[in-house]
Amino acid sequence: MLKRRGVKKFFSSSLISFTLLFFIPLFSIPLDPNPSWYYSCPASRDIAFGDVNNDGYLDLAVVREGYVNYLFRNLNGRLDSSPSWQSNDVDYTISCAFGDVDNDGYLDLAVGNYRFAGGRVKLYKNENGNLNPEPRWIAEDDGATSLAWGDVDNDGDLDLAGVDLFGYPCLFFNNEGQLERNPSWRAVDHNLDLSCAFVDIDNDGWLDLVVGNVNWAIPLIRIYKNNNGRLETRASWRSIFPQTDYVSADGIAVGDVNNDGWLDIFVSNHMNEGVKNYGFINNQGRLDTFPNWLSNDENRSIRSYLADMDGDEDLDFAYANVGQAMVYENINGSLNPTPAWSSNVSHQWGIAVCDIDNDGLILKRDTFIGNGQRKLFYLKKRPVQRLVEIRVNNNPIPVSNYAIDLYNGWFTLKETPLQTSQIVVTYYYSLDLDLAFGGCYLFLNRRAPEIKEKENITKNILNLKEGEIYNILGNKIKRGDLKKGIYFLKKEKVKEKILIK
DSSP states (O other): OOOOTTOOEEOOTTSEEEEEEEEOOSSSSOBOSSOSEEOOOTTEEEEEEEOTTOSSSOEEEEEEBTSOOEEEOBOSSSBOSSOSEEOSOOOBEEEEEEEOTTSSSSOEEEEEEOTTTTOOOEEEOBOSSOBOSSOSEEOSSOOOSEEEEEOTTOSSSOEEEEEETTEEEEEEOEETTEEOSSOSEEOSSOOOEEEEEEEOTTOSSSOEEEEEEBOSSSOSEEEEOEETTEEOSSOSEEOOOOOSSOOBOSEEEEEOTTSSSSOEEEEEOOSSTTOOOEEEOOBTTBOOSSOSEEOSOOOOEEEEEEEOSSSSSSOEEEEEESSOEEEEOEETTEEOSSOSEEOSOOOOOOEEEEOTTOTTEEEEEEEEEOOSSOOEEEOSSSSOSEEEEEEETTEEOOGGGEEEETTTTEEEESSOOOTTOEEEEEEEEESSOEEEETTTEEEOBOOOGGGGGHHHHHHHHHHOOSOOEEETTSOEEOGGGOOSSEEEEEEEEOSOOOEEO
């Protein structure tokens, strides 16, 4: 007996035994609406996935406002039932990001705290697979509502950007594994900022800084261009000023939504009721000042991220609401403005994705050709679940000689590859991404495993010369009419009924 949720159908006894050919979910975003894991985390704010102990499974960091911060270990595919680590300090923490600051192969955790409450940007160092509960680095006088790792000067180590409501955007440069306590770069044009992200918006090989704010007299989104390792202090690109539908920029998600090779910017919008999320499509390095995309729903959205949640090889838009976690589906390179999935729990801030149980991992190799100048490269897939190796002209590059952001899918090399050099990166990504919401809820992806080989299986079906194909309703289907659904191949007559339910 074959079982599939959502459909009941008896096949005639004159039919035959069927072989399940492939399965593509009937629901466009195959996330459970109910969490499979939960832990009570009062005042949880931001979250991040990262493999802290390098065991191949991603752990979950949760930062909280006015409480200790948590780390939940991933125990071979399931999150621990209680925190495996907690910080010794308590602060007004609302942002976090994993990054290997000292190039030792272990992810460190940066956290941002409200400046107006006396908070500072801090770093919990990873010491051989264990986070130190005491922050080993604290900024001199800068807090942060949002943080982003980026190699601004392309020297092969991670620098740390921070933005704050009552401080101007700043950048802490990394000097041989040590972040400077007083930032040597600071913007001079605006503040009241809520979010930030790094993106090579013009594809020139240098990471630019995108900043979003809340105000009624300042452009919502600004981009500080990177000129050969130096960020401009006044943003040369600014979006529209706040309007009825566009009030704030609480989360910035970066990714190539339409698969044209240029990175787009999508924004989650929170400040008032009745506001929409919006996006800017990158037209070969140029952005319109007015958004190209606007959502249909009007929820108070906070953090957001672009990821392939349905396994169809394009980026969907996941975001956290004060109400629910939601996902807009990417259909042929365009986001459907109506959410395709929402959670059954609410009132949370952070959102993050990963393959928690490694059940959808795909091994991939990306090859790049050096031009004698470029040191920054974007991988074809993101987030990266695990990096295997980077080779230049078949020579493995040690971890000390590159910087990488696994979550956003880019890396920089300390040494510039010569012209015509071959750079090969081997890594794992997943077609079965699970979603964490608010820090303490996990929603599993129920995408059937057969879809992992969808393209090859579909090709084999079309090449079959014998056998008839039926859908789940028992209707015979022509090979040229195959679409999303469940299909069966007729092989031989039997005298039994098959119940599908």
